[in-house]
Amino acid sequence: MNQSFESSSTGSGIDTAKVAALADEPLDWRFKALPPAAWGLTVREYLATGPTLADFGTPLLTLDAGALGHNVRTMADWCAKAGVALTPHGKTTMAPALWQAQLAAGSHGITLANLPQVRVARAFGVDRILLANSLLDPAGLAWIAAELAADPSFAFVCWVDSVESVQLMDQALRAAGVQQQVEVLIELGGPGGRTGARGEQTAMAIAFEVLASTRLNLVGVGGYEGALAHDATPAALGSVRHYLRELAGLHEQLEAASLYGTGEPIVTAGGSAYFDLVTEELAPLATEVPGTKVILRSGAYVAHDDGFYRGISPLARGAGAAGVGDQDTASPLRPALHGWARVVSHPEPQLSLLDAGRRDLPFDDGLPEPQLVRTPEGARSLAGSGAHISALNDQHAFLRGAGEHAPVGAVLRLGISHPCTAFDKWTMIPVLDDADSPDPRVVDLVRTFF
Known part of the structure; x- marks a missing residue:
């Protein structure tokens, strides 16, 4: 006789060995977040190489x-x-x-x-x-x-x-x-x-x-x-x-x-x-x-x-x-998800196009929020700059108001709204040690199954 939902057995609640075995999954082109340097390695082997955010391309979604x-x-x-x-x-x-x-x-x-x-x-x-x-x-x-x-x-x-x-x-x-x-x-x-x-x-x-x-x-x-x-x-x-x-x-x-x-x-x-x-x-x-x-x-x-x-x-x-x-x-909750997108076009003085769109970031309950821009010279906050995302296409975001703060080639960190429609776009999500760090380290890869 099966036990009721109320009184079923306690314990881990999940097969921890099967979860741990995800670290042995081979990495390849199926995981759009991962660079070619990861292909042919397992999750465990790739993490042992000490990857950083700079090793990853864009578009990208990360966890903190x-x-x-x-x-x-x-x-x-x-x-x-x-x-x-x-x-x-x-x-x-x-x-x-x-x-x-x-x-x-x-x-x-x-x-x-x-x-x-x-x-x-x-x-x-x-x-x-x-x-x-x-x-x-x-x-x-x-x-x-x-x-x-x-x-x-x-x-x-x-x-x-x-x-x-x-x-x-x-x-x-x-x-x-x-x-x-x-x-x-x-x-x-x-x-x-x-x-x-x-x-x-x-x-x-x-x-x-x-x-x-x-x-x-x-x-x-x-x-x-x-x-x-x-x-x-x-x-x-x-x-x-x-x-x-x-x-x-x-x-x-x-x-x-x-x-x-x-x-x-x-x-x-x-x-x-x-x-x-x-x-x-x-x-x-x-x-x-x-x-x-x-x-x-x-x-x-x-x-x-x-x-x-x-x-x-x-x-x-x-x-x-x-x-x-x-x-x-009660401690407030912290945003753990961030999008990362590169400026690929600056066709008008107050318009830039980023290489992340609806296939990469959620848009159903609020558009992404530009937070900081990373260039070879370092990172700069966009708070108070007026920069905002006005729309998303399938593969592009329309960035307005950033002006000279976001030159072509710069990478922006984006805050996202509604996590329920963020995870489903990524089968492997890098976990950063600290998304606010000048050079965040990738300390884990989270596998999703949608």
Whole structure:
């Protein structure tokens, strides 16, 4: 019998040997970040040569080792003080080495968004997975059931948001000859939001449908408040808080009606924008409804950014959480991602073209931010210069206002916005010892699997 998502075995949470084996991967032309000098060597061998940022070409995306470590520790400490578990969203990075760091810092498991991502996690032995989505694919359900049957330490839970989704899951599992139960959460949505049952009445009907199934086990409720707001205005924060109270109310009603199956119930919410409100509204459930486990699913915090999350993250905007203590004691998160691009054309006095575009850098939630320029004479900050990126094409960025600060051939460091659409553009990402150093050293290479 497989253990529930709540009570599955503790330990590393990931196959550390498989993660370590990534250092033995041969390097070649498949990895656009890497220079030809790396080809034919393994990751381990190439790092032993002592590469620096200057050895790499452009365009390039890098991570900062100090910022990564700081962010992982900061969020882990914040959640521990708040009394909530953290199951970070692995879709942000799809990097098993970073998942391992998060798990080692105390994360409860890894959240993922679709079945291909779950398969990556299982390939690296992740033993506690929260799929923040419905799983209706019959072949996928059969595979998950086989994984659960083959590995008693594997804990898995996914969402349902309609009676139809419950029926389809039950039919697929029956057709596959599955005898054991798959654990599910009822996803609660909100008006104008994304997926999720609209309203308590629909959610309760789903609960009774799960109860009637012999192949599913209802273990909690979940949702995503970030779909209901996109800023930190009073109106936005109010809508998020209202939704979270509805989620808490649904959990209390399900518990009072004894509609949960085996295992201790889960309540989960929390992206990287409003986890303070999630904690304030949901953390008390752990004591009000004994046995309840409150789980945050924040993911973008690990890299943070110089755009959207810089302005809206609870730690960046100085927001505390009930019971966590003085909000000023929370260390702010640091941007760990940087783009690097070269000026390849200066056709007009206030226009330069860089060799990085949409194929290299995120653009869906804010354009890259010019931060400094590197020339043979040294590095110079662009703060206050008026330099900005006005648009991105597939392979070019339009840099305006830099003037003589960015001559042809100069390399710019760019801050990026929205890390979730940065990692997916790179299969191997160099990690710098210090992105602010005059000559940053490359101390690691992070492999992603999108």
